[in-house]
Amino acid sequence: MGILIIVKEMLYLKKYFTEGLIQFTILLSLIGVQVDVDTYLSSQLPPLREIILGPSSAYTQTQFHNLRNTLDGYGIHPKSVDLDYFFTSRRLLSQVRSLDRLRVPSTQLDAWLVHRDPEGVVVSAAGQPGPSIALDNGSGLEDVGNPESSAMRGGGGGGTVHEASYSPDSEDSLGAVAPSDDQEQPGSGNDNLTKEDIDLIDILWRQDIDLGAGREVFDYSSRQKESETEKQPPEEKEDRAEREESWRNGLNLQGVQACTQVDGETGENIPEQLASLGAQTSVSLQECLRLLEATFPFGEEPEFPATVTQELSGSSEEGPSTSQGLIPSPLLPQSEPSLDLEQQWQDIMAIMELQDMEVNSDADNSFLERNSDSSSTGSNHSGVEAGPMVSFSLSGPTTPINQDVSLHQASLPSCSQDLRPFFSPDLENCISMETPGPNPPTLLSLSSSNSSNLNSTFGATNLTGLFLPPPLNGTSNGTLVPALPDPLNILLEEAMLDEISLLDLALEEGFSQTQACQLGEELDSDSGLSLDSGRSPASPSSSETSCSSASSSCSSTSFSEEGAMGYSTDSEAIAETEEGAVGGYQPEHSKFCRMSYQDPSQFHSLPQLEHVGHNHTYNLPLSSLGCPEEDPQPTSARGKRPNRDRQQDAKLQPQDLLDKQATRDERRARAMKIPFSNDKIVNLPVEEFNELLAKHRLSEAQLALVRDIRRRGKNKMAAQNCRKRKLDTILNLEQGVDSLRRDKARLLKEKMEFVRSIRQMKQKVQGLYRDVFAQLRDESGQPYSTSEKQLLSTNVLH
DNA sequence: CGTCTTTGTCATACA
DNA sequence: AGTGTATGACAAAGA
Numbered sequence: 001m002g003i004l005i006i007v008k009e010m011l012y013l014k015k016y017f018t019e020g021l022i023q024f025t026i027l028l029s030l031i032g033v034q035v036d037v038d039t040y041l042s043s044q045l046p047p048l049r050e051i052i053l054g055p056s057s058a059y060t061q062t063q064f065h066n067l068r069n070t071l072d073g074y075g076i077h078p079k080s081v082d083l084d085y086f087f088t089s090r091r092l093l094s095q096v097r098s099l100d101r102l103r104v105p106s107t108q109l110d111a112w113l114v115h116r117d118p119e120g121v122v123v124s125a126a127g128q129p130g131p132s133i134a135l136d137n138g139s140g141l142e143d144v145g146n147p148e149s150s151a152m153r154g155g156g157g158g159g160t161v162h163e164a165s166y167s168p169d170s171e172d173s174l175g176a177v178a179p180s181d182d183q184e185q186p187g188s189g190n191d192n193l194t195k196e197d198i199d200l201i202d203i204l205w206r207q208d209i210d211l212g213a214g215r216e217v218f219d220y221s222s223r224q225k226e227s228e229t230e231k232q233p234p235e236e237k238e239d240r241a242e243r244e245e246s247w248r249n250g251l252n253l254q255g256v257q258a259c260t261q262v263d264g265e266t267g268e269n270i271p272e273q274l275a276s277l278g279a280q281t282s283v284s285l286q287e288c289l290r291l292l293e294a295t296f297p298f299g300e301e302p303e304f305p306a307t308v309t310q311e312l313s314g315s316s317e318e319g320p321s322t323s324q325g326l327i328p329s330p331l332l333p334q335s336e337p338s339l340d341l342e343q344q345w346q347d348i349m350a351i352m353e354l355q356d357m358e359v360n361s362d363a364d365n366s367f368l369e370r371n372s373d374s375s376s377t378g379s380n381h382s383g384v385e386a387g388p389m390v391s392f393s394l395s396g397p398t399t400p401i402n403q404d405v406s407l408h409q410a411s412l413p414s415c416s417q418d419l420r421p422f423f424s425p426d427l428e429n430c431i432s433m434e435t436p437g438p439n440p441p442t443l444l445s446l447s448s449s450n451s452s453n454l455n456s457t458f459g460a461t462n463l464t465g466l467f468l469p470p471p472l473n474g475t476s477n478g479t480l481v482p483a484l485p486d487p488l489n490i491l492l493e494e495a496m497l498d499e500i501s502l503l504d505l506a507l508e509e510g511f512s513q514t515q516a517c518q519l520g521e522e523l524d525s526d527s528g529l530s531l532d533s534g535r536s537p538a539s540p541s542s543s544e545t546s547c548s549s550a551s552s553s554c555s556s557t558s559f560s561e562e563g564a565m566g567y568s569t570d571s572e573a574i575a576e577t578e579e580g581a582v583g584g585y586q587p588e589h590s591k592f593c594r595m596s597y598q599d600p601s602q603f604h605s606l607p608q609l610e611h612v613g614h615n616h617t618y619n620l621p622l623s624s625l626g627c628p629e630e631d632p633q634p635t636s637a638r639g640k641r642p643n644r645d646r647q648q649d650a651k652l653q654p655q656d657l658l659d660k661q662a663t664r665d666e667r668r669a670r671a672m673k674i675p676f677s678n679d680k681i682v683n684l685p686v687e688e689f690n691e692l693l694a695k696h697r698l699s700e701a702q703l704a705l706v707r708d709i710r711r712r713g714k715n716k717m718a719a720q721n722c723r724k725r726k727l728d729t730i731l732n733l734e735q736g737v738d739s740l741r742r743d744k745a746r747l748l749k750e751k752m753e754f755v756r757s758i759r760q761m762k763q764k765v766q767g768l769y770r771d772v773f774a775q776l777r778d779e780s781g782q783p784y785s786t787s788e789k790q791l792l793s794t795n796v797l798h
Numbered sequence: 799c800g801t802c803t804t805t806g807t808c809a810t811a812c813a
Numbered sequence: 814a815g816t817g818t819a820t821g822a823c824a825a826a827g828a
Contacts, residue, residue, distance in 0.1 A: 716806060718818055
């Protein structure tokens with residue numbers, strides 16, 4: 001089936017990933033959420049692959065201009081300057097995309113069976129270890145892959161796990177309890193999240209990993225997986241358990257640990273919850289899965305956010321999961337020491353947000369507290385507390401949960417510890433009353449215990465980090481400290497919000513700038529290169545034409561030369577006017593003229609560029625005068641002269657003034673008695689230029705000078721263009737940065753929204769679980785006790 | 799007087 | 814090979 005295929009496809013991605021995904025998918029399917037694995041794989045695979053396997057290509061250069069385009073792409077080299085931002089953006093973007101696939105289905109629970117295991121083994125249907133919730137992808141995956149993580153509880157090995165396994169085999173087998181090697185019990189616990197969620201989480205985390213997260217995680221998971229598949233020997237189990245424990249301790253993520261059991265037949269470590277599912281349940285998970293699959297074929301693309309949001313909007317905002325996030329996720333980033341700090345931070349922020357949200361919702365929280373009290377094992381509570389007790393009315397048709405579920409054969413694990421956390425007070429109450437779960441089908445309220453289960457389930461997904469607060473997870477590991485204390489979380493969240501707000505501000509502020517820049521750039525978009533080149537030739541030509549005629553007549557006048565100077569002073573202007581060679585050229589406007597010369601319109605809009613708009617007036621005067629060469633004045637002086645000096649210059653002899661104002665080349669040309677203007681020299685096309693030279697019989701020295709003047713003149717323009725381009729580039733980069741920042745802010749907001757939606761979904765699922773459990777009956781038709789329900793829920797969720 | 803900016807120029811590489 | 818362009822570096826002029 002699809003699952004099998006998926007599994008195969010994803011092998012190279014890392015087993016843990018596959019397992020986790022599959023497990024989630026299955027759980028989701030059970031819940032009624034449609035998961036589109038194919039879409040996921042196709043769309044997300046590349047990125048995931050790259051993340052996991054490493055970037056396929058690294059660019060040595062950061063292509064700033066392409067950053068935006070490549071945001072969703074993967075072309076930027078990890079070491080590029082903007083990596084930080086890039087990855088963040090990309091990650092967020094991926095998240096958003098992933099969420100798109102989420103879809104809130106009409107929830108349907110066909111069958112859940114839990115059966116009390118005579119041996120006291122806890123059997124969980126889809127289990128999520130109440131406790132074990134993967135915090136980060138890597139870890140989550142690991143957890144999935146590693147049953148040991150759940151091993152903490154040592155439940156009896158007897159329980160057989162039934163997972164609706166993703167394994168191909170499982171498909172065919174209906175209720176069969178037979179444990180398959182493929183079963184990924186541990187992970188299954190986390191399946192409550194929709195595949196989308198999982199995807200999202202995975203993506204995010206993988207990106208984190210990409211950013212620097214150690215590969216160890218992956219390796220670890222893979223190793224575990226291998227060991228699992230191989231039916232690890234008991235010793236290995238222990239080893240793994242130890243490793244895992246150490247790992248969790250280090251990370252504090254363990255929050256959710258699945259109780260692992262050893263499969264009696266295979267000897268595999270199986271999460272207790274999962275293990276419990278099994279054999280004895282009247283309805284096997286596999287069967288349920290099959291039914292679900294039939295009902296919800298994979299491949300359909302779920303529409304997520306909108307739907308979910310809408311559906312959920314109606315539902316109560318879940319009970320605040322107690323201190324913690326809803327779901328402790330095994331996948332939490334923290335699990336990986338090497339994870340990128342930024343990602344962790346962001347994730348933490350997200351988590352914090354969730355927590356806050358949860359905190360706000362008080363309604364169902366009471367639950368958790370009660371549960372914690374009831375729980376025999378404090379360690380387990382974390383999960384309970386975390387779980388948001390929310391009752392939500394499922395959208396639309398009441399959630400179709402089969403109330404017929406026969407619990408006869410559900411085996412309840414003996415792990416009382418775990419149970420408590422999972423059962424919500426409500427459930428407990430119900431149980432104590434021994435009344436069949438009277439929960440209205442439509443309204444499903446999950447007990448805190450359920451929440452914990454859910455949490456664990458969700459935890460499997462990468463989202464867990466977002467949803468679950470660390471504290472919840474500590475099923476067996478009460479000692480483990482929640483990775484993020486609430487205060488810290490709050491701070492983090494605030495920081496995140498601040499960041500967002502700042503970003504927004506930046507956006508708005510930057511926006512004007514950016515827009516201005518863009519506008520300016522757009523205006524002179526072609527200016528980059530063409531601006532000067534295009535313009536200068538054209539405008540000069542006009543001047544030249546006018547001048548050329550004059551030049552011939554004026555050639556004798558020494559004055560004309562002055563006017564030729566690129567930066568004519570007032571005196572020059574006067575002189576020119578006197579001569580009439582320059583016509584309307586006004587020295588006073590020299591500055592203005594310089595700017596206008598290049599078509600000021602191109603720069604006016606862009607203040608930053610204004611200074612760039614140098615005008616190469618050096619030709620202008622010449623052309624205007626048309627008769628440069630006349631006097632061989634000393635060329636010592638620099639071409640330009642300040643306006644201040646102009647008045648003084650005006651007092652000077654005209655020639656002196658002209659010389660002072662003339663550019664070096666102009667002076668040289670005059671000195672050499674070049675018969676035409678520098679403007680012509682510089683701007684005439686090669687052919688015309690050659691003709692001009694041919695027309696005037698020039699000496700070698702004159703020819704050399706003319707060629708140098710032409711070369712320098714062109715180079716000057718080139719330099720100006722070059723500078724302008726540089727400036728444009730800088731401006732573009734700035735604009736790009738602003739744009740990226742805006743995108744980041746937007747994505748962060750979206751992320752927050754998605755997280756909320758996911759949380760709501762989770763709550764919904766919890767409600768479903770609770771409802772189902774409430775209706776469970778043992779062989780004698782009696783409702784299960786709270787503890788039993790907790791166990792069941794734990795197992796199932798796991 | 800020192801610093802920064804602007805501009806021109808040179809040298810060099812490339813097309 | 815000649816021409817034009819691009820660009821880093823340098824220096825002069827000016828603010």
